[in-house]
Amino acid sequence: MKKILSLLYVSIGLSLSAQVGIKTDTPKSTLDVNGDVNLRGKLAVSNTTNAVLSEGTNDQILVSQGPGSAPIWKTLRIPEYEPNKFYLIFNNSYADRTGVTFSRNEVSGNGNSRSTSLVKDADLNSLSRFKKIPGVSSQSFTVFSEKSKTYFQFETVVQANFPSNDSPDISIDYACGIFVDDKLVNLRQRNLKASSAASTFITHNQIGMAENLAKGPHTVSVACSRLRSFNTNATLGIGINVAENIDDFITQSSLKVDVYEIPQVFNNILN
Secondary structure, three states, X not given: OHHHHHHHHHHHHHHHOOOXXXXXXXXXXXXXXXXXXXXXXXXXEEOOOOOOEEOOOOOEEEEOOOOOOOOEEEEOOOOOOOOOOOEEEEEEEEEEOOOEEXXXXXXXXXXXXXXXXXXXXXXXXXXXXXXXOHHHOOEEEEEOOOOEEEEEEEEEEEEEOOOOOOXXXXXXXXXXXXXXXXXXXXXXXXEEEOOOOOOOEEEEEEEEEEEOOOOEEEEEXXXXXXXXXXXXXXXXXEOOOOOOOOOHHHHOEEEEEEEEEOOOOOOOOOO
């Protein structure tokens, strides 16, 4: 009889009061429980579109949609990782049709000190006349694990408005570097030669890798420079045409970033 009366009192209280508290005199919601809750039956939430009660399905979790919105059931998909194996965690690609150009007067001072200045971890700001290619620079990515390998693939077209070459040889040395947080991680240099046809151009391909970057956010940039000129005052274009025999669609640059990691315990689920 006492149990029936207690249940009756609770029912009356719920119907008369907008908020009910258990072990609290100041409830902050319709039902406020200050303590543990053991649930032995079903848990259902109202569907926001048709007001039908939904109990979810096997392996679903209840996810908040923020203040003022009812929670919904979601399926949480967590991939299974094998220990000590690398997995692709991040990949993205970027493009640019602006490129960079170098006049005859924009020759890098690093052209005569390549073996000592163009070295791993060299700071971009310390290098002479290296220009960032806008669309493939200052791009963000994040590393979550202590053991990682980040691969970069850069492709562009390099052109100079050379005359048709006769004699002596006409050419330009240039270099492109891949920088992480403005530190050099990979560099390739080439020589562009004039040919029997005017305004020579070549395709430049470059692949670099950075291992075990610090956990956290990073930026990647591609910057290039004119290192030396031989018997020419021609303009050099990297990722942009400097003559009309090709256009900016042909010369556009692309950068691909792939981050492989050995997964660790990532951030705790807070919500």
